[in-house]
Amino acid sequence: MHIFSEEHLTLHPAKIISALINRISLICENTLSTLRIQSNKVTHGNNLKVTGLIYISNQGTIKIGNNVTINSSLLANPISSNRCSFATTSSGSILISDNVGLSGVTLYSAEKIEIGENSYIGAGVKILDTDFHSLSHSERFLQNDNNIQSKEIIISKNCFIGTEAIILKGVKIGSNAVIAAGSVVVTNVPENEIWGGVPARYLKKNTL
Structure with missing residues (x-):
């Protein structure tokens, strides 16, 4: 494994030391992520690429397909201020398809989150298939806040979800759809369409 490329040799010594520290930190984080994947019984296919440290809490099921790339570090994606976090309740499941x-x-996920093949999920996106709490203020203050609504989220193949978008429960996003950065999606998005805004609405057809 090469820690430095040729351009590093022309850097100031302080920058070389900083690059070395970052590289060692990243190697340690990747190792911890691998251990977390194994200890949390996450199943995955071939050629899984993980950069950085993932938070995983898997009480349900998490399945990752082939050729999946997970960037969970500023060193992997400079616009991502968050690490990746994958969590399921005992009734939840996450399915990440190939590529x-x-x-x-x-x-x-408290129900089901499915991401179709060849889809890109941008930096800081949140996909949440549950309300977490009851909408009733009186029920939220009870010891057992049991009236919590959850509904599966399906993101079809070839989708692109822009940075900092939020996808909420019950949403289905059709194939080849694009969600603009910062959008909040609360309703279904048909295939081959571009949506954006808060709440997200139809902008135009995706003809590319």
């Missing part, structure tokens, strides 16, 4: 890329993404 998916994720950067600093939060996935929390």
